[in-house]
Amino acid sequence: MDYDLNREQEMIRDAVRSFAEKKIAPIAPELDENEEFSADLTRQMGEIGLFGMFVSEKYGGQQLDYVSYAIAVEEVARIDGSQAATVAAGNSLGIGPIYYFGSEEQKKKYLPKLCSGQYLWGFGLTEPEAGSDAGGSQTTAVQDGDDWIINGSKIFITNAASDISLGVTVQAKSGTRQNGKPEYTCFLVEHGTKGFTARPMKKKMMWRASNTAELFFDGVRVPKSAILGNQGDGFRQMLQTLDGGRLSIGAMGLGGAQGAYELALKYARSRKQFGQPISKFQAIAFKLADCAMEIECARNLLYKACWLRDKKRAFEKEASMAKLYCSEVMGRVANHAVQIHGGYGLMKEYSVERFYRDQKLLDIGEGTSEIQRIVISRHIGC
Amino acid sequence: MEIVVLLKQVADTEARVAPTADGLGVSTGDAKKIINPYDEFAVEEALRIKQQLGGSVTILSAGDDKAAEAIRTALAMGADKGVLVNDPAVMASDGLGRAKILAAALKTMAFDLVLAGLRAVDDDSHLVGPAVAELLGIPHVGGVLEVTVENGSVFCLRAADSGQARVKAMLPALLSAQKGLNTPRYASMIGIMQAKKKPLQTLSLADIGISPDSVGPNAAKTITKAFMPLPQRAAGRMIEGGTAQEKAANLAKALKNEAKVI
Ligand SMILES: Cc1cc2nc3c(=O)[nH]c(=O)nc-3n(C[C@H](O)[C@H](O)[C@H](O)COP(=O)(O)OP(=O)(O)OC[C@H]3O[C@@H](n4cnc5c(N)ncnc54)[C@H](O)[C@@H]3O)c2cc1C
Ligand SMILES: Cc1cc2nc3c(=O)[nH]c(=O)nc-3n(C[C@H](O)[C@H](O)[C@H](O)COP(=O)(O)OP(=O)(O)OC[C@H]3O[C@@H](n4cnc5c(N)ncnc54)[C@H](O)[C@@H]3O)c2cc1C
Numbered sequence: 128m129d130y131d132l133n134r135e136q137e138m139i140r141d142a143v144r145s146f147a148e149k150k151i152a153p154i155a156p157e158l159d160e161n162e163e164f165s166a167d168l169t170r171q172m173g174e175i176g177l178f179g180m181f182v183s184e185k186y187g188g189q190q191l192d193y194v195s196y197a198i199a200v201e202e203v204a205r206i207d208g209s210q211a212a213t214v215a216a217g218n219s220l221g222i223g224p225i226y227y228f229g230s231e232e233q234k235k236k237y238l239p240k241l242c243s244g245q246y247l248w249g250f251g252l253t254e255p256e257a258g259s260d261a262g263g264s265q266t267t268a269v270q271d272g273d274d275w276i277i278n279g280s281k282i283f284i285t286n287a288a289s290d291i292s293l294g295v296t297v298q299a300k301s302g303t304r305q306n307g308k309p310e311y312t313c314f315l316v317e318h319g320t321k322g323f324t325a326r327p328m329k330k331k332m333m334w335r336a337s338n339t340a341e342l343f344f345d346g347v348r349v350p351k352s353a354i355l356g357n358q359g360d361g362f363r364q365m366l367q368t369l370d371g372g373r374l375s376i377g378a379m380g381l382g383g384a385q386g387a388y389e390l391a392l393k394y395a396r397s398r399k400q401f402g403q404p405i406s407k408f409q410a411i412a413f414k415l416a417d418c419a420m421e422i423e424c425a426r427n428l429l430y431k432a433c434w435l436r437d438k439k440r441a442f443e444k445e446a447s448m449a450k451l452y453c454s455e456v457m458g459r460v461a462n463h464a465v466q467i468h469g470g471y472g473l474m475k476e477y478s479v480e481r482f483y484r485d486q487k488l489l490d491i492g493e494g495t496s497e498i499q500r501i502v503i504s505r506h507i508g509c
Numbered sequence: 510m511e512i513v514v515l516l517k518q519v520a521d522t523e524a525r526v527a528p529t530a531d532g533l534g535v536s537t538g539d540a541k542k543i544i545n546p547y548d549e550f551a552v553e554e555a556l557r558i559k560q561q562l563g564g565s566v567t568i569l570s571a572g573d574d575k576a577a578e579a580i581r582t583a584l585a586m587g588a589d590k591g592v593l594v595n596d597p598a599v600m601a602s603d604g605l606g607r608a609k610i611l612a613a614a615l616k617t618m619a620f621d622l623v624l625a626g627l628r629a630v631d632d633d634s635h636l637v638g639p640a641v642a643e644l645l646g647i648p649h650v651g652g653v654l655e656v657t658v659e660n661g662s663v664f665c666l667r668a669a670d671s672g673q674a675r676v677k678a679m680l681p682a683l684l685s686a687q688k689g690l691n692t693p694r695y696a697s698m699i700g701i702m703q704a705k706k707k708p709l710q711t712l713s714l715a716d717i718g719i720s721p722d723s724v725g726p727n728a729a730k731t732i733t734k735a736f737m738p739l740p741q742r743a744a745g746r747m748i749e750g751g752t753a754q755e756k757a758a759n760l761a762k763a764l765k766n767e768a769k770v771i
Contacts, residue, residue, distance in 0.1 A: 134578070135701050138585060141541075142696045176698030189698035199698070 132194070139195050143202035146175050147210075155207040158336035159481055162329060165336065166291045169213055173244010177203070177214050182226050186238035193371075193433035197378040204382025205389075208485030209336035211382060215375035216285035216337075217241070220250030223371055224296050224313065228356035228364050233315060240293060249287025249295035249325075251342055252365055254280060259498050261298075261365060266344060268299035268312055274348050275301075277314060281342040283492075288325035288340030294318050295325070295342060298361045311361030314353045322347040333485045370443050372493045373450035374436065377429045380453030380489050384425060384460040387482040388418045391464035394477075398469075405467070414463045425449075425456045444506035451499035454489035461486045510564035510658065512555040513618060514588065515611055515625040515641065516548045518572055518579035522630055528736035535631075535736050544579045547626025550686035553693040554656055555624050556587045562658060565589040567618065571599045571610045577709060584704035585696035591709040592618070598714060598725035604632065605731075606724035608640030613717040615645060622663065623683040627652050634731075638685035648678040652687035 132140075150171055158165055172178070180196040182188025191199075196218065204211035222241050225233055225248070240246045257263035266279025277299055287295050294317035301312035316323055322345040327338060356364060392415055395406035405411045432445035461483040465472035472479050490496045520526065524540030544552070555566045566588040568580045573595060580591035594614050602610065615623065623645075625638035642649030654673065655666035658680070665676045668687055678684075696704075714721055722728060748763065750756030764771045 134581065135705060138578075138582060138696065138701045138704075139698060141582070142585070142698075142701065146695050174697065175695045176700075180698060184699070190702060191698060195698075 132198070136195050136198055139191070140198050140202055142175065143177070143199045144205070146172075147203050147206040151203065151206045151210050155210070155336070156475065156478065156481070159207075159209060160335075160475065162331070162335040164213075164289050164327075164338040166289060168210065169217075169247065169289075169291065170244050172203075172210065172214060173242075178217050178244040179222055179226075179238065179242025180218055182222060182238060182242055186226070186234055187242035188222075188226075188238065189242075192437045193374060194430055194437060197374055197381075197429055197433045200375050200378035201382035201385070204379040205386035207336070208379065208383055208482070208488075209334045211379045212285060212334045212337035212488075213247070215372070215379055216250070217244075217247055219372040219375045220368060221248035221286055221296075224250060224355060224364055224368050225315070227367065228313070228360065229315075230352075230356075232352070233355070237293070237315070246291050246293040247286040247289055247338075248293055249284045249340060249342075250368065251281035251284045251287065251295045251297040253283050255282050259495055262309070262362070264298055264300055264309075264311065266297065266299040268301045268314060270301075271348070273351050275314065275351065275353070277316070277344040277347040277349065279344050281340075281344075283328065284325075284340045284342055286338055286340075287342060288327040289338040292318055292325065292338070292340075294320075296355055297342070297344065298365055301358060301361070304359075310359045311365070312358045313355040313361045313364050314349055315355055316344070316347060316349055316353065320347055320349065333488045369493055370446050371436075373446040373499075374429070374433055374442075376489055376493050377425075377432070377446070377449035377453040380450070380455075380457040380486070381422065381425050381429055383482055383486055383489070384418070384422050384453070384457040387457070387461045387464040387479055388415070388422060390477070390479050390482075391415060391418070391460075391467045394471075395467050411467055414467060418460045418463055421456045421459065425453045428452055444503060447494075447499045447502040447506070450489075450493065451496055451503070454486070454496065457482075457486045457489060510558060510562045510622060511567070511618075511620045512558060512564060512622045512624065513567045513569050513615060513620045514548065514551045514555045514583070515623065515637065516552065516568050516570045516579060516583055517545045517626070517629045517631075517637075518542050518570065518576040519545045519629055519631040522546065528738060532735040532737075533733060542575055542578065544582055545626050545629045545631075547628055547630070547686055547688065549626075549693040550688065550690045551624035551626055551684075552583045552586055552588060553691045554684075554686060555622075556694070557691065558622070558656070558658055564621075567592060567620075569611060569614055569618075570594070571602075571607050571614070573600055577711075580709055581704050582696055584707045584709070585700040586694055587700060588707075590707055592712060593709065594712050594714070594717065596714045596721075598721050601726045602724045603729040603731045604634040604636040605640055606728055608637045608644060609724055610714070610717070610719060611637065612641045612644035613719050614712060615641065617712075617717055621680045622658065623647075623681070625683060625685045627685045627687045638683060642683035645681075645683070648682040650676050650678055650682065650684045653684045654687055654689050656684060656690070 176189045179188035180191045184190045268275045268277045300309045302310040324343045325340045429449040432449040435442035464479040520537035521541040524537045568583045568591040571594040628635045639649045650665045652668040653665040657664045748760045
C-alpha cells in the first residue's frame with residue numbers, strides 16, 4: 128500500500144491551485160453572473176497545460192497519468208465549477224475520443240490545436256429524445272457515394288458553440304446490424320460545414336460560464352474520412368468515453384466539495400453568535416466533521432479508480448462509484464456550506480451559493496445518479 | 510549567457526508563524542514551503558533573458574532536503590539545471606554565512622549574471638544578494654525593476670530612495686529583484702514532467718571548499734536573543750449614538766479628548 132502522491136503529482140496540484148486562485152477566482156463570480164464563457168481564460172488554462180492532459184507529447188499533449196488529470200480538474204473545481212467543466216469536457220469528451228479512436232491523420236489534424244487550449248471540441252451524444260437512453264439516438268447518417276449525409280439534432284453539448292469551438296464528434300445511427308439493432312457511427316464535423324449550426328443554450332442554473340450548445344444537422348455532407356475509427360464503432364466508443372469522463376466528473380465533485388468545505392470552515396471560525404465562533408457549536412462542528420470525512424472517502428475512491436485505469440486494470444465499476452459518490456458528497460457538503468453561512472450563504476457575495484447551484488449538474492451529466500446505480504448494480508451481479 | 514539564480518525556499522506567506530518554546534527560533538508548523546516570492550521574480554527574469562540571448566539558467570540554493578522541491582519548481586518553470594548546497598551548517602547559518610556558502614558555490618561555476626531576490630520574506634535581512642556580490646568582487650545592483658543585457662553590460666532601472674535610477678554595470682554582475690520586475694509564469698504540466706529529467710546536483714560544504722566552522726552558528730555575526738510574537742491588537746471600540754450626527758459628534762469628542770489627535 129502506498130497513499131503518497133508522487134512529486135510530480137504534488138507539483139501539478141500546487142501549480143493548478145495557484146493558477147486557479149490567482150486567475151480564475153477573481154473573475155469567476157462575474158462570469159457566472161453574466162453567463163459568459165471566456166475564451167481568454169480557456170487559452171490561459173491551455174498555456175499551463177490543462178488540455179490534452181492524458182495525450183502523448185507527440186500530439187501536443189501533457190502525457191500525464193489519470194491521477195494527475197483528476198488532481199488538476201479537482202483543483203480547478205475547488206475554485207469554479209464552470210471552468211472545471213470546460214476543462215473536464217474539453218479533455219474527456221472533446222480530446223479523448225479523437226485521441227483514443229481517431230486515425231493518425233485525424234489526430235495530427237486536430238489534437239495539437241485542441242491540446243493547446245486555443246480551440247475546443249464537443250461530444251454530441253445527447254438528443255432531445257435520447258438522454259439516459261443513448262441507444263435511442265435519432266440522428267441519422269446515410270452513405271452517399273464516398274460521402275455521408277447527417278440529419279438530426281443534439282442538445283446540451285458542452286464546448287460546442289463558443290467562439291473557439293472547432294467542431295464536434297457526433298454519434299449517428301448509420302444502419303441496422305444483423306441482429307436487428309441499430310448501428311451507430313461517430314463522425315467528426317467541423318464548424319463551418321454546410322448545414323451544421325450550433326446555438327449556445329442560455330439561462331442555465333449552473334455552469335453558467337461553461338458553453339453549452341444545441342446542434343442542428345440539416346443534410347450535412349461529410350467525407351468518409353470524417354468517420355471516427357470504423358463504421359459501426361459508435362456505441363462502443365461512446366461507452367468507453369463515458370467511463371473515462373466519469374473520472375473527471377468525479378474530480379469535479381471532489382474539488383467542488385473541497386472548495387465549499389474550505390469556505391464553510393473559514394466562515395464558521397470567524398462568524399460569532401452567542402459570544403463565540405459558530406464553529407464551537409457542536410451542531411456546526413459536526414457538520415464540518417462529516418464534510419471532512421466524506422471528502423476524504425471521496426478522494427480515496429476517485430484516486431483509486433484513476434489508479435486502476437493507470438494500471439490498465441478494470442476501472443469501470445469504480446469510475447461509476449466515484450462519479451456518483453463524489454457528486455453526492457459535493458451535494459451534501461455544498462448544502463452544509465450554505466447552511467453554515469446562514470442568510471449570507473444565499474447571497475451571491477459569498478461563493479457558496481455558486482457551489483450549491485453548480486453541484487446539481489453532477490447528479491445529471493454523463494449518466495444521472497440513477498444510471499450510475501444501474502451500472503454499479505450490474506457490475507455487482509444484480 | 511550563463512545565468513545563475515539564487516533561490517531560497519521559505520514557508521508559505523500565509524503560514525502561521527510562532528516563536529519556538531525556547532524563543533530562539535520560529536516555528537512554521539507544517540506550513541507549505543514555497544519559492545521566496547522575490548526569487549521567483551529573479552527566476553522569471555533569468556528565463557526571459559535566456560529566451561532573448563540564449564545560454565542557460567542554473568538555480569542555486571543553500572538549504573535542506575526539502576529545498577530540492579523549490580529547485581524542481583524553478584526547473585518546471587523552465588530553468589535548465591539545479592545545484593543544492595545541502596549541509597546541516599546551512600540552516601544554522603545567518604545571512605552572512607549563507608552568502609559565504611553561495612559565493613563559494615558560485616566560484617565553482619561559470620556565470621555571466623547572477624540574479625537574486627531583494628529580500629527573503631522569512632528572515633528579511635536584505636543581505637544575501639549584496640554580500641555574495643561583495644565576496645565575489647562583482648558589481649551589485651539592488652532592487653531592479655527593469656533589466657536589459659547588451660554587449661557585456663547590464664542596464665537596470667532600480668528603485669531609489671525618492672524616485673528611480675538608471676544604472677549600468679559591467680558583467681559579471683549580481684542583481685537583486687524588486688517586486689514589479691515582472692509577473693512570474695506558472696509551471697506548466699509539461700514543464701513539471703520535464704523537470705523530472707533535468708539535472709539537480711547536490712554539493713556538501715567540502716565540495717565547495719568551505720570548512721564547517723567558518724559558517725554555522727559559531728561563525729554567525731548576528732545573534733538572535735529572542736523572537737517575540739506580534740503584540741495583540743486591542744479590540745476596536747464602537748462609537749455609541751442614536752443618529753449619525755450623534756455618532757459623529759461622539760467620535761469627534763473621543764478623538765479630541767481621549768486620543769488627543771485633533
Ligand atoms: C450543462 C450540461 C452539459 C451537458 N454536456 C453534454 C455533452 O457535452 N455531451 C452530451 O452528449 N450530453 C451532455 N449533456 C447531457 C446529459 O448527459 C444528459 O442531460 C443526461 O444524460 C440525462 O439525460 P436527460 O437530460 O435527457 O434526462 P432523462 O434521460 O430524460 O432522465 C430524466 C430522469 O429519469 C431518470 N431515468 C432515466 N432512465 C432511467 C432508468 N432506466 N431508470 C431509472 N431512472 C431513469 C434519470 O435518472 C433522470 O432522473 C449535458 C447536460 C447538461 C445539463
Ligand atoms: C431572503 C431573506 C429574507 C429575510 N427576511 C428577514 C426579515 O424580514 N426580518 C428579519 O429580521 N430577518 C430576515 N432575514 C434574516 C434571517 O432571519 C437570518 O438570516 C437568520 O435568522 C439566520 O441568521 P444569520 O443569517 O445571521 O446566520 P447566523 O445566525 O450567523 O447562523 C449561521 C449558522 O450558525 C448556526 N448557529 C447559530 N447559532 C447557533 C447555535 N447556538 N447553535 C448551533 N448553531 C448555531 C445557524 O443555525 C446557521 O447555520 C432574512 C434572510 C434572508 C436570507
